[in-house]
Amino acid sequence: MTSTRSAVFVAVDIGATHARVGIFSSTSATKPLSHQVFKISRKYRTDLKRLTETITELIAGRTLAGVAIAVAGAVSTDRKKILASGNLTDWVGKPLAADVRKQLKCPVQLINDAEASALGEALLRKERTAFWHIIWGTGVGGSLVTYMDRQPVVTAGELGHQILDPHDTQKPDGCGQSGCLESFAGGAGIERRYGKPAADLSEREWQEVCESMAQGLYNLVISRPTESVVFAGGVALNQRKRVQIVERLLRKNLKMVPAPTLRVTSHRESAALVGALATLA
Numbered sequence: 001m002t003s004t005r006s007a008v009f010v011a012v013d014i015g016a017t018h019a020r021v022g023i024f025s026s027t028s029a030t031k032p033l034s035h036q037v038f039k040i041s042r043k044y045r046t047d048l049k050r051l052t053e054t055i056t057e058l059i060a061g062r063t064l065a066g067v068a069i070a071v072a073g074a075v076s077t078d079r080k081k082i083l084a085s086g087n088l089t090d091w092v093g094k095p096l097a098a099d100v101r102k103q104l105k106c107p108v109q110l111i112n113d114a115e116a117s118a119l120g121e122a123l124l125r126k127e128r129t130a131f132w133h134i135i136w137g138t139g140v141g142g143s144l145v146t147y148m149d150r151q152p153v154v155t156a157g158e159l160g161h162q163i164l165d166p167h168d169t170q171k172p173d174g175c176g177q178s179g180c181l182e183s184f185a186g187g188a189g190i191e192r193r194y195g196k197p198a199a200d201l202s203e204r205e206w207q208e209v210c211e212s213m214a215q216g217l218y219n220l221v222i223s224r225p226t227e228s229v230v231f232a233g234g235v236a237l238n239q240r241k242r243v244q245i246v247e248r249l250l251r252k253n254l255k256m257v258p259a260p261t262l263r264v265t266s267h268r269e270s271a272a273l274v275g276a277l278a279t280l281a
């Protein structure tokens with residue numbers, strides 16, 4: 001038995017309600033050595049303490065080579081702070097990377113969670129062809145993933161806020177514009193529009209939601225055709241047959257470019273951790 005153990009890397013995914021922490025043997029690992037999930041309070045100081053304690057417990061005395069944190073929010077260009085977030089409002093502007101670094105004495109950087117999960121998905125799949133990565137959950141977001149020298153390149157945008165109906169009378173969501181894709185198809189938008197959660201929608205209402213999602217994908221694929229679209233997020237994971245309906249609608253409407261195949265991620269929570277981890281390379 002050796003007395004020195006090799007250094008480990010930590011990837012964290014902080015969502016709206018839970019934080020997931022994984023310990024990895026290298027920045028290109030796809031499975032954590034161990035992991036833990038804890039509930040967050042959304043209060044910065046409380047969650048920061050819990051986060052550093054959880055990491056310390058998981059690394060169990062091993063040397064820590066770096067920490068990457070995926071967060072549900074816009075991240076500063078130096079990857080050190082959260083600039084804006086719908087859920088983690090108390091975390092906005094706080095020196096998150098510096099605070100974790102101070103406690104754990106290793107390099108720390110942040111990444112937007114949608115970007116992390118697109119990058120992770122790209123690294124975990126076998127194919128190396130461009131795809132749209134769509135997060136269909138409470139909100140609608142996503143990125144275009146392309147490959148350069150077989151390495152994935154993630155281009156993030158605000159595709160959920162493309163306008164589908166400029167004359168929509170529903171009050172605008174956080175983006176300030178009425179009639180965006182997210183307001184029709186996102187979980188929160190569905191609740192505002194229909195007065196009930198997505199799980200309680202009637203077949204006719206689902207048809208409307210699927211038509212909106214298909215229209216949104218139409219706009220993406222017509223401007224940048226891809227062979228496939230990969231979905232992540234709660235609505236997609238819980239409503240797989242709706243994704244099939246969206247695929248049929250898209251196939252029917254899309255005439256100018258070949259229709260992509262649509263599928264739901266098979267990596268669920270691991271993609272964001274793997275993507276965040278890769279940024280430490």
Ligand SMILES: [Zn+2]
Binds near residue numbers: 160173174175180183
């Ligand atoms: Zn919007």
